Amino acid sequence: MHSPKRMLFLDLVLSLFRLNGLLIAEGDDMTEALGLTSARWKVIGVIALSNSGLTVPGIARVLGQSRQAVQRITDVMATDGLLSYQSNPKHKRSVLVLLTEEGKTAYKDLRDVQDPWAIDNTEDIPIEELDVGLRLVRRLIQKFDK
Template sequence: MSSAPKNEIFTQVVLEVFKVGGLLNIDGDKLTKEFGLTASRWKILGAIMLSDNPVTVPEIGRYMGQSRQAVQRLVDVMAKDGLLTMTENPNHKRAKYIQMTTKAVDIYKQLDMKQVKWAEGLSSDLSTSEMESALKVLKHIAKQISA
């Protein structure tokens, strides 16, 4: 067991999360390159695909932990590329609903299959309980920060 104070260990965890986040973006860029996407654009597709309801740019931003402005820039480019469409939102004049085109859905499904193999490879030497513990801790930290 470590004798370091909990706050120091927490700081080490945060620094490792930053490092892993950067590495995940690099790997995400590699996974998506053949489809003309980046990890950031893939995240937007995922936020839309995984939502049970129509989503707006601010909602995508909250889901991704990104600013509305950063998401809006990507959504605008992705719309020009034929991946997204914007439709009227009866609940808000300016915050339009963002939807994936058929082309984007097809790309997302192909990436999803690719991602499963990637995830299997990276998690092969970890137990299910280790993965569940890591997920529990990260969700707790996210909840604390969001509170």
Template sequence: MTRDQELLGAAALTTFKLNGQFLELAESLAKPVGLTATWWQVLGAVLQTPLPVASIAREMGITRQAVQRTADVLVERGLAEYRDNPAHRRAKLVAVTSEGLDAVRAISPEQAKQAKRLSSVLGQEEFARAVEALTTLSKALDQL
């Protein structure tokens, strides 16, 4: 096995573990306000601007079908709404409602505590370097 293969394997396994750890953290943050990690993820994608399901899926690295199912539940619960898409008649935009925005904002105090805890463990500079390295790795994988 080459060094490049070892690095790819180690990066993948570490990322899989990180994904599980972040999902567990996200669930613990979202549950007290009546959300799931998945609901929070989709709402987070449309906080700034409404997006079609396919765009959310691409940004989040999940399937369009999974986003569609989640968006339908969010709309049913009044946390999101579908809007007409001027760029595409059939691909509606998903937009957060005021109720959805309130739910996401309710997570913020506990999220701030957890961010501070992680930053105190890593140190803010190391934390920033880790985020930068993850971002660089993600961009490199996009090029493949």
């Protein structure tokens, strides 16, 4: 069967694997000076956007990852003083994760490198293409995230 869509899609999938690896490397480079990594970049962003704190499984649900993977990251970040655990009035065992002052500073510093990085890398890309791309990615996420 001669299906250009099929070939386009398979090409897209393999290219996405490649791009994912490159983005992780970019994130690691970008956050290295801040004592962060790509994995912590994702986690700290989710926590920073929450006002009253999130539980570890809550962060995992936002990121679409397993709670065990997130737990490992938060444990190390807590040891490093970026996060703190606070008792959760709604659950005896499941504590809330909050940014420490050091964590808030790290997040601000993160923004200071992340935003110029984003602007630089979209300089020559029309906003319409970014929009179509994002909508496509979201559509695929919805399709596969059952």
